[in-house]
Amino acid sequence: MVKEGYSVSLREALNPRLSRRKFLALLGAAGVTVGAYEILRGSVLKSLQPAYEEQITNASLTKVRTAHVNNCDGSCGLLATLNGGEIVKFSPATFNDPDFPPRICLRGLSQIQYVYHPDRLKYPMQSVGGRGSGQWKQITWDEAASLIASKFQSISSQYGSKSIYIAPYTGNLSVINGLIGVGYRFASVIGASAGDFEGDNEGDSASPAGAVEELGAFDGHELNDLVNSNMIILWGNNLAETDIPDMRFVLDARDNGARVVYIDPRYTPTAVVADQWVPLRPGTDGALALSMINVIINEGLYNSNYMLNYTVGPFLVRQDTMLFLRENDLSGNGSNNYMVYDTVTGQILPYNSPGVVPALTGTYKTANGVSVKTSFQMLSELVSKYDPSTASNITGVPAQAIQQLAEDFAKANPAAIKVGFGGISHWYYGDLTYRALITLSALIGYIGVHGGGVTTYNGALLDAATDLTDWLTPDGKQYNYIPPLSFADQVFNGNIKAAWFPCDNFINQQGDTNRTIKAIEQLDFVVVSDAFMTPTAKYADIVLPIATEYEKTDLLLGGNFFLQYTPKLIEPLWESMADLDMFALVASKMGYGSYFNGTAEDYIGLVLSGFPSGTTLDDIKANGNVMRLKDEDIATSSYQPITKPYVPFYQQSFPTPSGRIEFYVESVVPYYKTGLPIYKEPNEASPQNVLYTKYPFVMITSHTRFRTHTQWDNLAWLLEINPHQFVEINPSDAAAKGINDGDKVKIYNDRGYIITTARLTPGMRPGVLNVYQGHWSDFPTGTVNNLTNQDINPAQSVVYLFQSNTPYFDVLVNIEKVSS
Amino acid sequence: MTRLGMVIDLSRCVGCNTCAVACKEENNEPLGIWWNRVLTVGGGDYIDVPEGEYPNVDMHYLPLACQHCEDAPCVKVCPVAATYKRTEDGVVLVDFDRCIGCRYCMAACPYGVRNFNWGEPVYSPGVDFPVGHQGDHYDKYNPSRLVYMPERPKGVVEKCTFCVQRIDNNEVPFCVETCPEGARVFGDLENPDSEISGIIQNGNAQQLLPELGTNPQVYYVPPYQKKGIVPDYANQSVINANESTIAPGQSIIDLAEENGYVSGFVPPQSKKKGGE
């Protein structure tokens, strides 16, 4: 970055080989105006200014509001300071909302190092030595676009256009150049396949499945609703390290008297500031929740009125088919009505019959001899197997502590459960665990009330209210949906022949890296567009340099309840290009240019036109590049009117088949043989697994504050604080293995291995290892996903467009010291 | 008179290092130089490692920068009056035009917060312009004193100035603006009605190493004391955390005793402090 004026000359002047006083003299003598700055110093200043004034007129400093659009979901507003053509500072920016303070974290503050990083991809390149060889040839954008277009066209004509797969973005949550953006439009227009809308290419979460099954929608409380809670359970959610600014709301509630409970096998920064840390065996959260339900039912602490009227509690379930008993089952009249046992008449009647007073509990027989139970009866029977002492044996939490926790929760009125996208969601049976938590919350009537609920995502559920059809699927052209977690399978069975990974470090982050690489090696053609030569980019045939979020115009509408306009601050560096322009270039070579004629602002306008409120980009700009969503944009009409802070299901209506909270879910019966949120031992990471003798450590891969997934892994300031990659191991385990602090260790299982450094910490549970996920695959040896698996839980895929998660934590390994 | 001070509420501090990075950005600190660091008071050589035996473990964080002492040892030893205490508000500053790099101040500082530019400053790769505050800044009250310059040359000592270039323009220090947990409050210690005075009085705030008589203008609210019924793993039972025997603030005094349980990334020249 060589530029005129100030920086270069001042830098030279400040070179210690030139004395500083000499520099002053130079300035004074020549009266130099240095670049954009008028530097009035020393004696010059004194003669000009009788009193103090800022001695530097920062005439060329401008401040522009933008946002941090990475996949942390914090979506903090950033105020960028520009000095001429350079971004010289990021600070927290206002949201123009007294209830939502400015926010930032160390990652947002380090963004300058990202923009100007010397390792950024600078021009398009073509692989010349074969995939992964590291040998590249510089080509022009025009050559690159022509190559991609002709390759896509020949693959289309040979295998069909659906064999081209456009992976979803994960590193950018914006609506034009990112997650909900131009990649889908491109895929739709050329008739290709694309991943899911969730933006979790790697299937990062099971909670959407559980939420949609039980509540009908994946929706959460607005963050500042936490101050209305009397108790907050951070369940497997290391909020103070991952969504650092979100933790402020928990601390505000705590200092206001709320009790903060943190459930996690590891001792973390969140445990430091919580009232209670509840360590448990990894993957047994469901058993803990069921045991709490057991206590609450046994002690009569549940809200029977709520269970009767807002959940499927009184609905009868056939014990032969395990499906709800329907009116049609008895009368053959074709009615799908749910049935209840009427305590007035002693008959089984449709739930909505006039005057019916349904029983919440009980086992009955229908006229035709079918045994039926109320859902609540079945729940009670299920949880009776998880009394606190039994659950204590499963989870490792003292029985008395479970009892106390359940009582505290039931009496808090209200209590909130806050879950992360990682944590309980990174298990094969994460959907069941999440449903157990919703059931626990519903049992007291905490759903849909201020200060209650079970929340994973604090942002607005935009796809419920906004219509993105014209942007993503123009003229009715619709991409073919492929769950990204099935990527390798789809390659192996010939359905995918070419792939494009835009801002997506897929190889690094997908479970079972070696399997993923095998799949990628089989592809005819791979394109990666990114800012860096990521481990994924190394496997591309064509690599395209992408402009950073600060070099392109966009709109961010995720992570919170604000629309944030993120204008281009500086021109794209080197030959990097905005995603929109890149896809437009390739599309035009393929004859689809007319779909990409607009500017980013045009398309933001198109996206906004799908908002019921009619908010325009000019409105957002006029409000300082940020605007809280209008009520009518936040959720569908069935949610209206909404309350502030936003609380989902505030109207106590649920978009489930029954319109109620379905803690009994029919659609999963084929998979689980019951619709209840049962507890199942971890699929892989259980002592009951035969592999356990060979691989006796559970390995979890949590998130570090020094990265957002794989992003920011190469920023100098963060590396200074956190220079080492390591595995956390309890000192007793380390001693048994002859491992000392700082030793080189190998962690391995049948899928692969990594080499890393041991960090001994008593904060780590014995029998469990933690390796922070997201480090690039030169670890020194291997990404941690060499060890994880791609086991897909089909029960989660009953939910449309939310694929099953990758069970990142459901992993068994062994560890050994590497003799130097 | 005004005495500017800062209170850091350790009961809200989660060790995120945002304040350290904010300081690094605002003050264009070269690689290897950290005016503001976040230490772990725990049980290991690294950050985030608690003391104790699982699950009975404990730790907290201790952000550490210049304490802006009332009776500052560094000021007394500076042979050229480069380091000085501003009489108007008590902020301790270094005049970069005067500093001769003798490092007496570093030896005198009991908190190990001063950094020395041993070599040519090196910055983040690719960022070949100063970040953060742009341009030099002269002391508002003593306009001949150069108290901020974006690139301090080899051979000078540098440290936290309470962001003098900001406070002289009625802005709070950048770490205070950026702390995501709202754990930092800045204000006038002399004004009994200021927010900071209220917190110091009600929050049992303490100074570091009070026995040295340095009388810092930086205060700490003690780490969070858990409340209510918590699990007792040793006895597979529960205990009342309110009856915990840990004295409030005890851990802060642990630091004073340099018990070796303080870990963090410590600039090489200050290694004599802490447990690294």
Ligand code: SF4
């Ligand atoms: S990484 Fe997340 S929390 Fe940090 S500044 Fe960016 S959006 Fe905010």
Ligand code: SF4
């Ligand atoms: S920014 Fe705030 S919470 Fe984070 S380490 Fe600093 S003082 Fe603690």
